[in-house]
Amino acid sequence: MSKRIEVNDLNVYYSKFLAVEGVSLTIEPRTVTALIGPSGCGKSTFLRTLNRMHEVIPGAYVKGEVLIDGNNLYGPGVDPVLVRRQVGMVFQRPNPFPTMSIGDNVLAGVKLNNRRMAKSDADDLIEKSLRGANLWNEVKDRLDKPGSSLSGGQQQRLCIARAIAVQPDVILMDEPCSALDPISTLAIEDLIEEMKADYTIVIVTHNMQQASRVSDRTGFFNIAGTGKPGRLIEYSDTTTIFSNPSIQATEDYVSGRFG
Amino acid sequence: MTTIVARDTIRAPQRAGDRIFSTATVVAGSLILAVLAAVAAFLLVQSLPAFVATPADFKGDAANFWAYVWPLAFGTLWSALLALLIAIPLAIGIALFISHYAPRKLAQGLGYIIDLLAAVPSVVFGLWGIGVLAPLLQPFYTSLVEWFGWIPLFAGPVSGTGRTILTVSIVLAVMVLPIITAICREIFLQTPVLYEEASLALGATRWEMIAMAVLPFGRSGIISASMLGLGRALGETMAVAMVLSPSPQVIFALLTSQNPTTIAANIALNFPEAHGTGVNILLATGLVLFVITLAVNMVARVIINRRKAFSGAN
Numbered sequence: 001m002s003k004r005i006e007v008n009d010l011n012v013y014y015s016k017f018l019a020v021e022g023v024s025l026t027i028e029p030r031t032v033t034a035l036i037g038p039s040g041c042g043k044s045t046f047l048r049t050l051n052r053m054h055e056v057i058p059g060a061y062v063k064g065e066v067l068i069d070g071n072n073l074y075g076p077g078v079d080p081v082l083v084r085r086q087v088g089m090v091f092q093r094p095n096p097f098p099t100m101s102i103g104d105n106v107l108a109g110v111k112l113n114n115r116r117m118a119k120s121d122a123d124d125l126i127e128k129s130l131r132g133a134n135l136w137n138e139v140k141d142r143l144d145k146p147g148s149s150l151s152g153g154q155q156q157r158l159c160i161a162r163a164i165a166v167q168p169d170v171i172l173m174d175e176p177c178s179a180l181d182p183i184s185t186l187a188i189e190d191l192i193e194e195m196k197a198d199y200t201i202v203i204v205t206h207n208m209q210q211a212s213r214v215s216d217r218t219g220f221f222n223i224a225g226t227g228k229p230g231r232l233i234e235y236s237d238t239t240t241i242f243s244n245p246s247i248q249a250t251e252d253y254v255s256g257r258f259g
Numbered sequence: 260m261t262t263i264v265a266r267d268t269i270r271a272p273q274r275a276g277d278r279i280f281s282t283a284t285v286v287a288g289s290l291i292l293a294v295l296a297a298v299a300a301f302l303l304v305q306s307l308p309a310f311v312a313t314p315a316d317f318k319g320d321a322a323n324f325w326a327y328v329w330p331l332a333f334g335t336l337w338s339a340l341l342a343l344l345i346a347i348p349l350a351i352g353i354a355l356f357i358s359h360y361a362p363r364k365l366a367q368g369l370g371y372i373i374d375l376l377a378a379v380p381s382v383v384f385g386l387w388g389i390g391v392l393a394p395l396l397q398p399f400y401t402s403l404v405e406w407f408g409w410i411p412l413f414a415g416p417v418s419g420t421g422r423t424i425l426t427v428s429i430v431l432a433v434m435v436l437p438i439i440t441a442i443c444r445e446i447f448l449q450t451p452v453l454y455e456e457a458s459l460a461l462g463a464t465r466w467e468m469i470a471m472a473v474l475p476f477g478r479s480g481i482i483s484a485s486m487l488g489l490g491r492a493l494g495e496t497m498a499v500a501m502v503l504s505p506s507p508q509v510i511f512a513l514l515t516s517q518n519p520t521t522i523a524a525n526i527a528l529n530f531p532e533a534h535g536t537g538v539n540i541l542l543a544t545g546l547v548l549f550v551i552t553l554a555v556n557m558v559a560r561v562i563i564n565r566r567k568a569f570s571g572a573n
Contacts, residue, residue: 053460085462095453099475099569108471109461146568159457166461 002029002200003069003169005050010064011229012045012054020046021229023064025219032192032201034211034238037221037253042230043204046221047172050202051087052080068169085113088163092175094155096147096162103143105158106130109166125165133161134191153184160191164199171195173203177210189214208254212242220250302546308536309543316536318529319507328544330507332551334519337511338424338499339492342431347485350436354443355469370444377437385501388430389422393502396429397421400514411511418516422502425513430498435488442487446480447473479563479570486559493552499524522548 005027012020020042027033035043048054049062052073066073073083096105106126111117126143130136135157139150147158156176163171173192177185192201192214205211211218218241220234234241234250245251309324321327353373357366397420404417454472463471474481505520505528520528522544533541563570
C-alpha cells in the first residue's frame with residue numbers, strides 16, 4: 001500500500017507570490033518524514049501540494065513535479081479528487097463531521113466510492129479502521145453518537161481512522177497534535193509508530209521532540225525573511241538533523257538558538 | 260450560622276452599563292411577547308361571535324364557522340406548500356451557486372439582485388401574476404391538461420385565463436425566494452472551512468463536499484429559512500387576492516378555473532363590505548391563520564431539535 005514520493009524542483013505560488021521555492025526530496029515507503037521549521041516557512045503549504053489540497057485556496061498553483069511511485073500528480077489529466085483518495089490527510093484541528101455519527105465518520109470517505117455497502121462489510125471496516133487508530137475500545141459502545149461528543153484526542157484519532165478507512169498509500173499530517181494535551185499527543189505518536197508499517201507518513205510539526213521521537217527522516221524549512229519564499233534547507237536522517245546537522249541554520253533552529 | 264453565610268455571600272459588583280444593557284434586552288424581549296399577546300387577545304375576543312354565528316351570517320352556503328373556514332385554511336396551506344416546493348430547491352440552488360460556485364464578483368452582484376427582489380411590493384407581484392405570468396403559462400397549462408390530465412392534480416377543464424392556484428403558487432414562490440435564498444446563502448458561507456477541507460481531503464468532488472459538509476451543517480438554517488418563507492407565503496394577501504377568483508372548496512386540481520383561495524386574501528376581499536358578525540367571522544379566520552402559523556413553526560422547531568446533537572452546534 002505504501003509508496004515512494006519523489007519531489008522534483010517544486011515551486012508553490014499564491015497567485016504571483018512565490019511561497020515555496022525549489023523543493024526536491026525523496027520520501028521512501030514505510031517511513032515517517034517530519035517537516036520542521038518556523039511558522040510561515042511553507043511546510044504546511046508544501047505538505048498540501050503532496051495531495052493537491054493547496055488548490056482549495058484560490059490562486060494557488062505549483063510548478064515542478066511530485067511523483068508517487070513514478071506517477072506525476074501534476075501530469076495532464078490527473079484528477080485531484082483521485083489523488084486525494086490515494087493520499088489522505090489529517091489536519092491541525094480535529095475535524096470529524098459533527099453532523100455524522102462516529103461510525104458514519106469512519107465511512108465518510110469510503111462511501112464516496114462505494115455507496116452501497118453491505119451492513120456487515122461496513123461494520124467490519126469501521127472496526128478495522130478504529131482499531132487501526134487505537135480508538136475501537138473507547139468508542140465501540142457508542143458508534144451512533146455524534147463525532148463531536150468525543151474528546152479532542154479521540155476526535156483526532158477518529159480523523160485518522162477516517163483517513164485510513166479509504167486505504168490510502170500516503171498519509172499527510174499537518175501538526176496533528178498541536179491542539180492536543182500531552183497524553184493524547186503520546187497516543188497519536190504511538191499510533192504513528194504503528195502505522196509506519198503500512199503507510200508512508202509525512203508529518204508537519206512545531207514540536208522538535210515530536211519530530212525526533214516519531215520520524216526517520218527530517219526536513220528543515222526556513223525563510224530568508226518576510227516576503228521571501230520558503231526553502232528546504234536540509235533534509236536528512238532525523239538523528240543527523242538533531243545531532244550533527246551540516247548547515248548552521250538547522251543547528252541554530254534545532255538547538256533553540258534561532259532568530 | 261446560616262445568617263452569617265447569607266451575609267458573607269459575595270455579590271458581583273453591579274455596573275451601570277451592565278444594568279442598562281440587561282434592562283434594555285428584557286424590555287425588548289417582553290415587548291414582542293406583549294405585542295403578540297395583544298394581537299392574540301384581540302383576535303380571540305373579536306372571534307367569539309363567529310363561533311356561534313348562524314348560517315345566514317356567512318357569505319356562501321357554509322352551515323357554520325368550521326365549514327366556512329376549512330376550504331380557506333386548505334387553500335392557504337395548499338398554495339403555501341406548493342410555493343415552498345418550488346422555492347426551496349431553487350433557493351438552495353441559488354444560494355449554493357452564490358456561496359460555492361460563482362466567481363466572487365458575480366456572486367456579490369447576484370446577492371444584491373436577490374435582496375432587491377425582497378423589496379418589491381406584493382401588489383407589483385400580483386400585477387405581474389395577472390398581466391405577465393398567467394397569460395404566459397396558459398398555453399403550457401393547456402398542453403399539460405391535454406397530456407397529463409389523467410393525473411388528478413392536472414385534471415381539466417383547463418382555466419382559460421391561466422389564473423389558477425398554480426400561478427398563484429409560482430408568484431408566491433418568487434416572493435418567498437429572496438428571504439430563503441438570503442438566509443441559506445449566509446448559512447452556507449458559515450460552513451467551517453475545517454469540514455469542507457475534511458471532505459475534500461477524503462477525495463470528495465465539489466458536489467460531494469457540499470452534500471457531506473455544507474448541507475448537513477446548514478440543515479437547521481435551511482429549515483428556519485423555509486419557515487420564514489412559509490410565514491410570508493401563508494400570510495400573503497394582495498398577490499393571491501388579485502390573481503385568483505375564489506371558489507370556496509377543497510380542490511386539489513391545479514389548473515382549473517375553480518380555485519380555493521387563502522385566508523388572508525379572503526379577508527382582504529370581503530372586509531370592505533363586511534358588517535356586524537361578518538367582521539367577526541373574518542377576524543376568526545385570521546385567528547385560524549394565526550394558529551396554523553404557530554403550529555407550523557412549532558413543528559419546525561421540533562424537527563430542528565430532534566437531531567440537535569448532530570447539528571454541529573456543539
